[in-house]
Amino acid sequence: MLFFPAVESQNFDLSVPFPPLYIIAIQVFVFMLSDDFWHYWSHRLLHVDFMYRNVHIIHHEYTAPFGIIGDYSHPIESIVYALNAVSGPIMYSLVASYTGAFKGAHVIAILVWILVKTFESIEVHTGYDFPWSPNKWIPVWTGADHHDYHHIEISNNFASMFRHMDYIFGTDKLYREHYNKRKQLELKMHQKNQKNQKNQKNQKIQKDQKVEKEE
Numbered sequence: 001m002l003f004f005p006a007v008e009s010q011n012f013d014l015s016v017p018f019p020p021l022y023i024i025a026i027q028v029f030v031f032m033l034s035d036d037f038w039h040y041w042s043h044r045l046l047h048v049d050f051m052y053r054n055v056h057i058i059h060h061e062y063t064a065p066f067g068i069i070g071d072y073s074h075p076i077e078s079i080v081y082a083l084n085a086v087s088g089p090i091m092y093s094l095v096a097s098y099t100g101a102f103k104g105a106h107v108i109a110i111l112v113w114i115l116v117k118t119f120e121s122i123e124v125h126t127g128y129d130f131p132w133s134p135n136k137w138i139p140v141w142t143g144a145d146h147h148d149y150h151h152i153e154i155s156n157n158f159a160s161m162f163r164h165m166d167y168i169f170g171t172d173k174l175y176r177e178h179y180n181k182r183k184q185l186e187l188k189m190h191q192k193n194q195k196n197q198k199n200q201k202n203q204k205i206q207k208d209q210k211v212e213k214e215e
């Protein structure tokens with residue numbers, strides 16, 4: 001019931017045929033950057049002592065999160081994050097109506113954005129850093145590993161979708177140290193396993209040769 005008045009009041013674009021794919025991609029990318037900016041600062045605000053104790057602590061009840069924890073939060077936090085998510089389409093359409101240079105945010109781009117945001121919110125809370133996770137082909141994507149660390153060490157990793165805000169403002173230093181140490185450890189363990197496998201293989205060959213000689 002409120003959909004069309006909301007779309008009209010915000011100068012969102014409902015026209016058909018739909019805009020070309022690259023226009024939708026540009027709009028979704030703008031929405032991502034806007035959400036990311038506001039999410040970073042509102043998330044940092046939620047970690048100020050009073051806000052943390054009274055609002056954000058609910059989301060941090062889980063130190064090892066899983067999918068639906070993305071939406072497990074105080075109502076105030078949910079409203080703030082919803083406003084962050086719509087900031088992109090609203091600002092994009094505001095610039096469009098003031099400049100007249102292009103049309104407002106298209107509803108299809110907004111729907112794609114809602115899907116991307118929902119996927120991101122679930123993915124960063126799954127606790128699984130899959131080999132096909134977006135951070136494997138988009139290095140600046142946060143992903144489960146990045147956000148998992150925030151649930152362990154709350155002074156680091158406030159970003160939502162991209163890592164650049166944490167990097168610029170130095171709020172991922174502990175995470176990067178931890179990540180590098182872990183990678184070195186993983187590499188050492190991998191080399192040790194390979195060495196063990198090689199030794200076992202050699203021992204088996206020697207054993208087989210011994211048996212053959214005895215026969």
Ligand SMILES: [Zn+2]
Pocket residue numbers: 059065069070125147151
């Ligand atoms: Zn979280």
Ligand SMILES: [Zn+2]
Pocket residue numbers: 043047056060150154
């Ligand atoms: Zn937090």
